[in-house]
Each structure stands twice: as structure tokens, then as C-alpha cells.
């Protein structure tokens with residue numbers, strides 16, 4: 304998702320929504336008021352930045368902010384403690400493997416990866432994300448998408464070594480009389 308570097312001012316609130324819209328309140332560097340208006344915006348295509356001249360409604364001071372779109376560099380912390388860069392393609396491959404020969408299209412997998420990527424970027428403040436958190440997000444999504452893929456994924460992710468590991472997890476999946484999963488598992492019941 305997008306973040307903005309703002310110079311000559313401070314971001315008070317940056318809420319990045321699902322459709323990449325941003326709501327940012329600036330603090331006046333002179334009187335600290337958050338009440339200011341934009342007097343002039345100049346997009347600088349070459350530098351991919353937008354410079355805004357702002358006027359403080361409280362003290363009348365003029366100041367400039369610079370907004371720059373920047374992707375976060377996410378790092379995954381594995382259970383072993385090892386750090387590695389977040390790799391969207393690697394995540395997609397692990398989900399594809401779980402969905403092999405299931406009725407799940409590449410576009411659904413791509414959407415799932417995108418939604419997980421967004422969730423990681425919007426739900427975490429830290430750039431270092433535990434792999435368990437990503438695994439949890441994938442598990443939750445797959446359970447809703449395809450329960451067989453869910454079991455496959457969890458068996459790899461949780462390193463199942465015994466048949467009883469499968470039994471335990473399958474027994475926890477609530478289903479109706481026709482075998483359809485009826486609701487999402489509570490997070491605490493699995494992990």
C-alpha cells in the first residue's frame with residue numbers, strides 16, 4: 304500500500320484504505336495546529352511527488368509539504384528467527400500448490416494474494432512481520448475459499464507429521480449436512 308513521506312510538516316493521521324485513498328492531517332510547524340488548507344498543489348511527474356503549499360488557518364503561516372508514494376519493504380520473520388524479504392510470488396506459489404487440481408482459478412489466487420498483501424500492509428505498523436501471521440491470514444482465506452486447499456496448506460505450514468494432526472484439524476472444520484463449510488474457524492481454535 305502507499306505511504307507518504309512528508310517534509311516540513313508532520314503526518315497526524317494517515318489512513319490508507321482499500322482503494323488507496325488517503326486522509327492525512329498536517330500539523331502546522333509553527334503553531335502545531337492541525338487546521339490548514341491547501342493553497343496550491345503541484346504534481347511533479349518526474350519525481351513522482353506532489354508539492355503542496357499550505358496555509359495554517361490558525362496562525363496564517365505558509366509551509367510546503369511533499370507527498371511521495373512509497374511501497375513498504377516488508378520482511379518476514381520465520382519461526383527460526385531468520386529474516387527474509389516478503390515475496391509475493393513465493394506466497395502465490397505456496398497457495399497454488401495447496402489449490403492444485405481444486406476448482407480454484409489463478410485469478411482467485413491472485414486476488415487472495417493481493418488481499419493478504421494489503422492486510423499485511425494495513426494491519427501492521429512494523430515492517431517485520433512474523434510468518435505465523437501470514438500463515439494465519441492464508442489459512443483463514445483458504446478455509447473460506449476451499450476447505451481441501453485449507454487442509455493441505457495448514458498441513459505444510461504447521462508441519463504435520465502424523466495422521467492425527469490431520470484428524471484434529473479436519474474435526475474442527477464446521478460443516479453442514481451436505482459437507483459445506485458453514486463458518487470460518489475462530490482463530491484461537493487452531494493456532
Ligand SMILES: [Zn+2]
Pocket residue numbers: 331332333334335336359360361362363364
Ligand atoms: Zn500555524
